[in-house]
Amino acid sequence: MNTLSNLKMPRAVCCGEGALKKMPEILQAASVKKAAVFTDKGIRSAGLLDPVLEQLQKSQAAFCVLDDLPPEPSYGQVQKLVDACRAEGADMILAVGGGSVMDTAKLAGVLLDGSSTVHDLLEAPGRAKKCCPTLMIPTTAGTGSEATPNAIVAVPEQELKVGIVSDAMIADNVLLDPLMIKNLPRKIAAATGVDALAHAIECYTSNKANPISDTFALEALDMILNNILPACDSADAVSQKSAMQLASFYAGVAITASGTTAVHALSYPLGGKYHIAHGVSNAILLAPVMRFNAPACPERFAAAYDRCVHGEKTCVTQEEKTEFMLRWLEKIVRHLEIPTSLSAFGVSASDLETLVAAGMQVTRLLNNNLRPVTADDARALYRRIL
Ligand SMILES: NC(=O)c1ccc[n+]([C@@H]2O[C@H](COP(=O)([O-])OP(=O)(O)OC[C@H]3O[C@@H](n4cnc5c(N)ncnc54)[C@H](O)[C@@H]3O)[C@@H](O)[C@H]2O)c1
Numbered sequence: 014m015n016t017l018s019n020l021k022m023p024r025a026v027c028c029g030e031g032a033l034k035k036m037p038e039i040l041q042a043a044s045v046k047k048a049a050v051f052t053d054k055g056i057r058s059a060g061l062l063d064p065v066l067e068q069l070q071k072s073q074a075a076f077c078v079l080d081d082l083p084p085e086p087s088y089g090q091v092q093k094l095v096d097a098c099r100a101e102g103a104d105m106i107l108a109v110g111g112g113s114v115m116d117t118a119k120l121a122g123v124l125l126d127g128s129s130t131v132h133d134l135l136e137a138p139g140r141a142k143k144c145c146p147t148l149m150i151p152t153t154a155g156t157g158s159e160a161t162p163n164a165i166v167a168v169p170e171q172e173l174k175v176g177i178v179s180d181a182m183i184a185d186n187v188l189l190d191p192l193m194i195k196n197l198p199r200k201i202a203a204a205t206g207v208d209a210l211a212h213a214i215e216c217y218t219s220n221k222a223n224p225i226s227d228t229f230a231l232e233a234l235d236m237i238l239n240n241i242l243p244a245c246d247s248a249d250a251v252s253q254k255s256a257m258q259l260a261s262f263y264a265g266v267a268i269t270a271s272g273t274t275a276v277h278a279l280s281y282p283l284g285g286k287y288h289i290a291h292g293v294s295n296a297i298l299l300a301p302v303m304r305f306n307a308p309a310c311p312e313r314f315a316a317a318y319d320r321c322v323h324g325e326k327t328c329v330t331q332e333e334k335t336e337f338m339l340r341w342l343e344k345i346v347r348h349l350e351i352p353t354s355l356s357a358f359g360v361s362a363s364d365l366e367t368l369v370a371a372g373m374q375v376t377r378l379l380n381n382n383l384r385p386v387t388a389d390d391a392r393a394l395y396r397r398i399l
């Protein structure tokens with residue numbers, strides 16, 4: 014375990030029903046003249062932009078809406094939006110959306126002065142410079158991007174997704190309003206919810222785990238394991254959906270304090286080359302990678318069992334507790350009907366070597382994995398999910 018702990022998070026977070034109503038106050042405190050609202054067409058057609066624009070009108074700031082953003086954009090697509098935002102002369106960035114929208118907005122927040130491009134940050138993230146205040150309003154639960162200094166972009170020429178990390182991208186304000194996730198379609202709720210689950214358990218079993226990250230990761234893990242199924246299955250499960258929203262944020266704080274591991278590392282090429290949604294590729298890898306990792310940290314799995322199982326605790330030994338936790342992960346992915354293999358996405362045995370080569374490049378996250386991952390290990394893990 015890491016001996017140095019660091020807590021970094023957004024300056025102010027408001028969570029709960031009606032959180033959106035904080036917007037005018039936030040904009041007035043920052044003396045905003047023109048806000049740029051980053052969103053996407055899916056959010057707009059789900060009617061989620063309207064309550065935000067209503068609050069913006071109350072704030073008396075001018076605003077523009079930038080919604081020409083595909084899910085999981087490439088760095089070139091992000092750059093186009095950053096340039097459009099600069100042309101609008103905005104002095105505050107708002108994000109209303111999932112991780113794709115928030116990551117793009119966070120990049121805009123450090124590139125608005127035009128002194129660097131997204132491509133520059135891929136090479137030198139230290140060039141990111143905070144240009145204006147940012148406000149994140151997540152609509153998935155979720156990536157936790159509202160809490161992290163990370164922005165993930167696709168790099169088509171490498172067929173990979175790459176994370177840009179800079180403290181300058183940590184948002185100033187976050188509003189977690191259940192209104193924004195109340196009608197999240199089941200498929201999106203499932204994939205993004207398992208992404209949050211992966212964040213929590215990866216950070217808890219990471220090389221970089223520390224007392225601060227453990228606090229957030231374990232609380233997130235407990236909340237997610239015990240709420241994800243009703244939150245996805247039932248339209249009326251408002252308190253469980255709210256729990257998922259807060260837990261995703263906590264898991265994001267855990268990412269900042271610790272770091273994700275081999276699930277996310279091996280998932281990047283699946284997004285970059287085969288365009289499998291981030292939550293889905295993580296869900297496919299989650300249980301197999303955790304099964305691979307378990308021998309390196311049985312005490313962590315046992316502690317997670319002790320914390321997260323609230324009914325009768327029937328497991329006694331570390332091995333029993335670890336097996337219980339691994340089966341719990343498998344059951345969740347199966348119940349949510351997320352594919353458990355890559356065949357559904359046209360990936361076959363002939364793709365194996367390309368995947369291994371690309372996955373092994375994600376050393377930023379592989380180095381966080383408690384059990385070292387060799388190319389042979391990566392090959393065996395990919396083969397297991399073919
Ligand atoms: N920065 C970070 O720390 C971090 C962490 C994890 C993932 N990510 C990145 O986030 C991206 C994935 O984000 P995501 O999983 O939130 O999905 P997303 O933002 O790509 O959205 C997926 C789809 O869901 C729709 N959608 C979102 N919210 C909705 C709602 N409430 N109702 C109806 N439709 C809705 C969107 O319109 C979109 O079509 C990936 O690029 C991933 O790499 C970033």
Ligand SMILES: [Zn+2]
Nearest residue numbers: 156208291295
């Ligand atoms: Zn993730």
